[in-house]
Amino acid sequence: MIFRTFKKDELKKLVEILAAHNRIVGPVEAGRDKHGSPIYAFNEVSDFNSIRLNYTTTKLPAKRYFLPFQEDLSSFRTEGGGWQKIIDYNADKPLIFFGLHPCDINALNKLDKVLMHSVYPMPYYAAKRKNMFIIGVECIPQTFCFCRSMGADTALHGFDMFITDLGNKYFVEILTDTAYNFLKSIRTEEPEEKDHVLYMKAVAERNKKFTTRVDTTDLAKILDMEFQSDVWKHWGEICLSCGTCSNVCPTCYCYGVEETVDLDLKGARKTKTLHSCNLIDFAEVAGGHNFRPERHSRLKYRYYHKHRGFVEAFEESLCVGCGRCGESCLAGINVPEVIASVRGGKIKK
Amino acid sequence: MKTKESDTKTYLGMPLYRPKVGFFEFSSCEGCQLQIVNNESTLLDFLSLVEVVSFREAMTEKSDDYEIAFIEGSITRDDEVKRLKRIRKNAKILVALGSCACFGGVNQLKNRFKNLNWVKKEVYGRHPVDTEPVRAVEDVVKVDLKIYGCPVKKEEVEKSVLHIALGKSIEIPKYPVCMECKANENICLFDLGELCLGPVTRAGCNSWCPNSRAGCWGCRGPADDANVEYMKKIMKEKGFSEEAILERLECFGGFADFLKRKK
Ligand code: SF4
Ligand code: SF4
Ligand code: SF4
Ligand code: SF4
Ligand code: SF4
Numbered sequence: 340m341i342f343r344t345f346k347k348d349e350l351k352k353l354v355e356i357l358a359a360h361n362r363i364v365g366p367v368e369a370g371r372d373k374h375g376s377p378i379y380a381f382n383e384v385s386d387f388n389s390i391r392l393n394y395t396t397t398k399l400p401a402k403r404y405f406l407p408f409q410e411d412l413s414s415f416r417t418e419g420g421g422w423q424k425i426i427d428y429n430a431d432k433p434l435i436f437f438g439l440h441p442c443d444i445n446a447l448n449k450l451d452k453v454l455m456h457s458v459y460p461m462p463y464y465a466a467k468r469k470n471m472f473i474i475g476v477e478c479i480p481q482t483f484c485f486c487r488s489m490g491a492d493t494a495l496h497g498f499d500m501f502i503t504d505l506g507n508k509y510f511v512e513i514l515t516d517t518a519y520n521f522l523k524s525i526r527t528e529e530p531e532e533k534d535h536v537l538y539m540k541a542v543a544e545r546n547k548k549f550t551t552r553v554d555t556t557d558l559a560k561i562l563d564m565e566f567q568s569d570v571w572k573h574w575g576e577i578c579l580s581c582g583t584c585s586n587v588c589p590t591c592y593c594y595g596v597e598e599t600v601d602l603d604l605k606g607a608r609k610t611k612t613l614h615s616c617n618l619i620d621f622a623e624v625a626g627g628h629n630f631r632p633e634r635h636s637r638l639k640y641r642y643y644h645k646h647r648g649f650v651e652a653f654e655e656s657l658c659v660g661c662g663r664c665g666e667s668c669l670a671g672i673n674v675p676e677v678i679a680s681v682r683g684g685k686i687k688k
Numbered sequence: 689m690k691t692k693e694s695d696t697k698t699y700l701g702m703p704l705y706r707p708k709v710g711f712f713e714f715s716s717c718e719g720c721q722l723q724i725v726n727n728e729s730t731l732l733d734f735l736s737l738v739e740v741v742s743f744r745e746a747m748t749e750k751s752d753d754y755e756i757a758f759i760e761g762s763i764t765r766d767d768e769v770k771r772l773k774r775i776r777k778n779a780k781i782l783v784a785l786g787s788c789a790c791f792g793g794v795n796q797l798k799n800r801f802k803n804l805n806w807v808k809k810e811v812y813g814r815h816p817v818d819t820e821p822v823r824a825v826e827d828v829v830k831v832d833l834k835i836y837g838c839p840v841k842k843e844e845v846e847k848s849v850l851h852i853a854l855g856k857s858i859e860i861p862k863y864p865v866c867m868e869c870k871a872n873e874n875i876c877l878f879d880l881g882e883l884c885l886g887p888v889t890r891a892g893c894n895s896w897c898p899n900s901r902a903g904c905w906g907c908r909g910p911a912d913d914a915n916v917e918y919m920k921k922i923m924k925e926k927g928f929s930e931e932a933i934l935e936r937l938e939c940f941g942g943f944a945d946f947l948k949r950k951k
Contacts, residue, residue: 369875370875370880372875372879372880372881373879373880373881378875378879380873398875398876398879399870399873403873408870408871409871417700576918577915577918578915579864579866579887579888579914579915579918579919579922580863580864580911580913580914580915581863581864581866581867581886581887582863582864582866582867582870583866583867583870583887586866586867586870586871587870597859599847600699600850600854600856602730602733602734602737602846602850603733604697604698604699604704604733612871613871615863615867618862618863618867619862619863619911619912619913620862620863620912632913634913634915667870667876669878669887669919669922670918670922
């Protein structure tokens with residue numbers, strides 16, 4: 340890893356240089372909620388001033404750029420005597436992600452394990468992922484964030500460069516030669532000892548801001564033991580089976596594939612649509628049998644995939660602790676409370 | 689040999705079933721039928737999949753020889769009951785088209801009034817009509833397929849007919865509107881301090897209303913396993929009045945089974 344620092348006004352220059360030849364995705368303000376607080380979203384940006392680098396957490400991750408909610412996997416058309424097959428990975432141009440937080444970078448690293456480095460890689464994901472240039476940025480922990488408990492509060496890889504605010508300048512970690520070359524176009528400096536001190540101070544300040552914790556000690560084992568626990572029934576009673584938790588989760592990747600015949604009967608397409616294990620038909624099979632007709636069992640399996648199944652397969656949790664699912668759940672179901680209830684064997688009123 | 693091109697529809701060389709269909713309107717605004725003829729780019733393809741023998745919205749000829757009957761509208765008069773029963777006898781497949789046919793739709797709001805005579809006088813003044821409490825089609829005859837929505841989404845109608853022609857099963861979403869709303873990356877109406885029935889309403893409209901920052905009114909009726917009871921509680925906790933919540937749940941009739949209005 341190479342470290343540099345650069346003055347704050349150099350950042351605008353860097354973004355403008357990048358934007359001249361590339362599409363940039365960054366955090367923007369999508370609106371204001373009823374209290375007047377900004378609602379953030381990842382969007383394509385062309386103007387540096389519309390990027391909100393000090394954003395809290397976006398409601399949704401940047402998922403639509405690497406795991407779109409819906410995409411055509413393949414299609415065909417019959418014309419004249421012949422036919423044509425169309426397979427498009429929908430990753431035509433490189434994308435620069437400007438301002439991903441450590442949790443979202445770690446989410447990508449986890450997805451990579453399943454969708455890129457497993458026995459059956461998914462080319463639609465891999466093509467988009469390989470076309471990403473990522474500039475990470477340090478965050479301000481929110482009350483709902485528990486990434487530190489999940490070991491996802493710092494990103495060690497999965498980005499090209501990562502910037503941290505040191506007050507009047509940025510500290511930058513450089514992981515790839517692409518990033519190194521881009522940085523040649525602005526003025527950067529070799530960090531001095533005092534910059535190292537400032538960096539460590541910034542990190543310590545940030546660490547103090549984590550207020551929500553999840554005890555993950557032996558969690559996979561405990562989940563195994565508490566499979567029949569009554570607490571699941573409680574969460575099932577209040578769950579709306581709406582799928583929002585999966586849709587806002589940066590690591591949920593489940594999907595269904597449907598074939599649609601064109602209305603003119605000259606072609607058809609296979610379309611992939613993200614699904615959620617909380618939806619009523621998630622475990623419904625041909626013939627109509629549903630393996631998980633009960634809300635609580637579906638909700639339970641969402642937690643089992645994140646905190647048990649994935650841990651057994653990859654020795655880490657599939658949850659990065661971004662807190663988005665709990666923030667968006669209208670029923671107020673959130674990871675820290677669910678895990679605490681399983682550990683404690685009761686619902687805290 | 690002379691055959692019309694439309695008579696020999698095939699998909700990948702396999703001949704297709706080309707059903708004779710009729711569209712019939714009952715008490716409704718005819719908005720659902722309008723949806724179907726609305727899309728000129730796909731209308732011809734759609735109409736060539738079937739043989740339309742009765743469709744007032746698009747043609748004048750009428751026939752009683754049909755296999756699939758699309759019923760639009762709710763049932764609110766005695767003569768409608770007779771007509772509907774006759775159609776049921778003629779049709780192999782009877783489809784309830786739209787919220788009025790599926791649940792009574794907006795029309796069923798009048799059932800809230802105990803005294804229908806007063807309602808008649810208010811609405812029709814000195815030209816009284818014969819009207820009874822509104823019923824959904826399935827409360828009168830057997831319904832084989834329901835296509836939800838107020839109005840229906842033409843893509844869903846087109847796909848259903850296509851699947852009948854292809855002999856494929858018809859899949860209508862079982863999960864709620866939130867799923868599509870999040871996929872469309874809308875700001876949640878509750879964050880804006882507004883009501884929305886998206887978490888309990890059947891998806892399939894591609895979150896039509898939240899896409900324009902308007903809360904869902906539940907026109908497609910409840911999703912499978914909708915947690916209406918807890919949703920009511922959530923809405924109340926978020927500060928919405930019982931009246932406002934009831935008004936929404938009552939609007940299209942789909943949630944009738946979940947409502948017990950205090951008299
Ligand atoms: S946990 Fe919450 S967000 Fe997830 S399905 Fe249940 S109600 Fe919806
Ligand atoms: S499960 Fe919830 S907290 Fe964990 S990564 Fe997904 S959205 Fe974030
Ligand atoms: S099983 Fe559930 S928790 Fe796991 S990735 Fe799929 S939707 Fe997400
Ligand atoms: S706006 Fe309505 S449909 Fe959309 S996520 Fe919120 S509750 Fe669900
Ligand atoms: S959002 Fe709700 S009210 Fe609007 S079309 Fe869809 S189901 Fe009907």
